[in-house]
Amino acid sequence: MYTLGINAYHGDASACIYKDGKLIAATEEERIRRVKHWAGLPTEAVKFCLEEAGIQLDEVDVITVSRNPWAKVAHKIMFTLKNRTSLSSIKKKATHIGGVKTIKADVAHALGYNGTPMKAKVKFIEHHRSHMASAFFVSPFEESAILSVDGMGDFTSTMRGTGKGNKISVIDSVTFPHSVGYFYTCFTQFLGFPNFGDEYKMMGLSPYGTPDEALMKKIRQFIKLKKNGLFELDLKYLNRARQGDWSSVDENGRPIIKLKYSDYFISKFGPPRKKDEPLAQAHMDLAASVQRVCEEVIFHMAEDLYKKTGLKNLCITGGVAQNSVANGKVIENTSFENLFVPPAGHDGGTSVGSALFHYHHDLNHPRSPFSHQAFTGAVFTNDEIEAYLKTRDLNGFSVKKYAEDELFEVVANGLVNGCVVGWYQGRAEFGPRALGNRSIIVDPSREDAKELLNSKIKRRESFRPFAPSILKEATGEYFEQVDDVPYMEKVYKIKKEKRASIPAVTHVDGTGRLQTVSKKDAPRYHRLISTFYKKSGVPILLNTSFNENEPIVNTPEHALECFLRTKMDMLVLENFVVSRRGLK
Numbered sequence: 001m002y003t004l005g006i007n008a009y010h011g012d013a014s015a016c017i018y019k020d021g022k023l024i025a026a027t028e029e030e031r032i033r034r035v036k037h038w039a040g041l042p043t044e045a046v047k048f049c050l051e052e053a054g055i056q057l058d059e060v061d062v063i064t065v066s067r068n069p070w071a072k073v074a075h076k077i078m079f080t081l082k083n084r085t086s087l088s089s090i091k092k093k094a095t096h097i098g099g100v101k102t103i104k105a106d107v108a109h110a111l112g113y114n115g116t117p118m119k120a121k122v123k124f125i126e127h128h129r130s131h132m133a134s135a136f137f138v139s140p141f142e143e144s145a146i147l148s149v150d151g152m153g154d155f156t157s158t159m160r161g162t163g164k165g166n167k168i169s170v171i172d173s174v175t176f177p178h179s180v181g182y183f184y185t186c187f188t189q190f191l192g193f194p195n196f197g198d199e200y201k202m203m204g205l206s207p208y209g210t211p212d213e214a215l216m217k218k219i220r221q222f223i224k225l226k227k228n229g230l231f232e233l234d235l236k237y238l239n240r241a242r243q244g245d246w247s248s249v250d251e252n253g254r255p256i257i258k259l260k261y262s263d264y265f266i267s268k269f270g271p272p273r274k275k276d277e278p279l280a281q282a283h284m285d286l287a288a289s290v291q292r293v294c295e296e297v298i299f300h301m302a303e304d305l306y307k308k309t310g311l312k313n314l315c316i317t318g319g320v321a322q323n324s325v326a327n328g329k330v331i332e333n334t335s336f337e338n339l340f341v342p343p344a345g346h347d348g349g350t351s352v353g354s355a356l357f358h359y360h361h362d363l364n365h366p367r368s369p370f371s372h373q374a375f376t377g378a379v380f381t382n383d384e385i386e387a388y389l390k391t392r393d394l395n396g397f398s399v400k401k402y403a404e405d406e407l408f409e410v411v412a413n414g415l416v417n418g419c420v421v422g423w424y425q426g427r428a429e430f431g432p433r434a435l436g437n438r439s440i441i442v443d444p445s446r447e448d449a450k451e452l453l454n455s456k457i458k459r460r461e462s463f464r465p466f467a468p469s470i471l472k473e474a475t476g477e478y479f480e481q482v483d484d485v486p487y488m489e490k491v492y493k494i495k496k497e498k499r500a501s502i503p504a505v506t507h508v509d510g511t512g513r514l515q516t517v518s519k520k521d522a523p524r525y526h527r528l529i530s531t532f533y534k535k536s537g538v539p540i541l542l543n544t545s546f547n548e549n550e551p552i553v554n555t556p557e558h559a560l561e562c563f564l565r566t567k568m569d570m571l572v573l574e575n576f577v578v579s580r581r582g583l584k
Helices: 029-035 042-053 074-084 088-094 095-099 103-110 129-138 180-190 199-208 212-222 262-271 281-309 347-362 380-391 404-418 449-458 472-478 525-534 556-565
Strands: 002-007 014-019 021-026 062-065 120-124 141-153 156-164 167-175 223-225 232-233 246-251 256-259 314-315 338-342 399-403 423-424 440-441 467-471 490-493 509-518 541-545 570-573 575-578
Touching: 002 042, 014 042, 014 347, 021 029, 021 042, 021 180, 021 347, 029 042, 042 103, 042 541, 062 103, 062 347, 095 199, 120 347, 129 141, 129 156, 129 167, 129 314, 129 347, 141 180, 141 281, 141 347, 156 180, 156 281, 167 347, 180 199, 180 232, 180 262, 180 281, 199 281, 212 223, 212 262, 212 281, 223 281, 232 281, 281 314, 380 399, 380 556, 380 575, 404 423, 404 525, 404 570, 404 575, 440 449, 449 541, 467 472, 467 525, 472 509, 509 525, 525 541, 556 570
Parallel strands: 002 062, 062 120, 141 314, 314 338, 423 570, 467 509
Antiparallel strands: 002 014, 014 021, 141 156, 156 167, 223 232, 246 256, 399 575, 423 440, 440 541, 467 541, 490 509, 570 575
């Protein structure tokens, strides 16, 4: 049985393919089209998945879609009447109803199957149920509480429930426009970060500020905790979202988020920061205060969920699950003992979630044993890479293929000698974070590493931190909390006595966005860090995504082009090393 899962007509469009409940491939459309957060029908991702499975579209048995056009119809009608908005507009904005209802025909047409009978049945899985499945069904837990929090999907912003075995049960939910995601986005836009997905910038800025109690009191007037364990917004602070006009897509498929905060919001918090205006301490303090209030809301919902379920395990998913700072504090601020956050908790992961929900919950198939499912994308062999490199004029560069043992020595020596290395190997990661297969890596002990990366490649805001990839077995030596964090989804405190030795990955507040690297799940990346460790005495590498203000590189061509247009010192493509001549 082949199941094709799709997240379509929404930011972070994606596709996956399962055979009898076993994941074969998954990828986001942006990796192929090279447009960040691409929104629309993910035809290229679908083609990739079918090729990896070795099948044609007419062999697919089920197409699952992480939207349900019929979800919360009564709420949509009431919202329409209350806000004098056309129902067709709400349907289009909230669920892209025209698109998802015709998705089978649209995919068939895009792949050239006009007139060919398609046996696949289409199953619509509600957005947040897809989120919940994307976390629980790939978690190590047999039973768990589940918290899904984002901006909005299928007219729901938050859903709480439980998972047991192959079933998911919903306890309660929060209906749009009340939304933690929109609350956080309002302040992100207010601080001068207007693009879709910019919320991580405010999260990175927050440690530079100090939470202010008077300011948090004002913020809590916007988002209020309820006795039932949920929350509500004061809708006077919202602008377009109140009328259902909150987003659009440009001609390149890039999602555009319209201004969410209202004039009333400005009257409470003052004039917004202009995009290029210097960041003042007041901006940093606001970011810190918003982050703290957001954490309060998450802890409030989680602790109440614990009281309702009595379970020791928690899965957090949805766009707000990308808030790694909050994730790192959940266990110490709630009664839960264990927390799992999937590698693709954002909307891109709902393609996987929709397929899993249907296969396990609807069809009652048992779950597979837990396995790390982050490396699901494109992969290229050494022969394919060699053939590609021969088509390029690389005069002025050194190009050499190394045996496996020698490769790690060469790369580790380069890192010790201050090289910025593009590291490309294995299958591409699924999700927004590079985990050692499409990464740029640097010696974390370098005081100048951050400036070096931003001057040579990234050219991004100076307040944004870089993350440490650490050998799993060395975690307790460097971090205050010992946890298995393979997907870089939690921020933890670095031990005070270790911070000076790894300044490039220690944020201003003494934290690091942890990625633990195990020999079992990431053998080549683990070996590289181990080789570097033997030479440097540091079991850590600075790891940032392999890109330059674009989606993470997907193919050898993307990697080489990024290398050539930046000042990166060394590019590793499986066993091939491309370097600038004169490099020691």
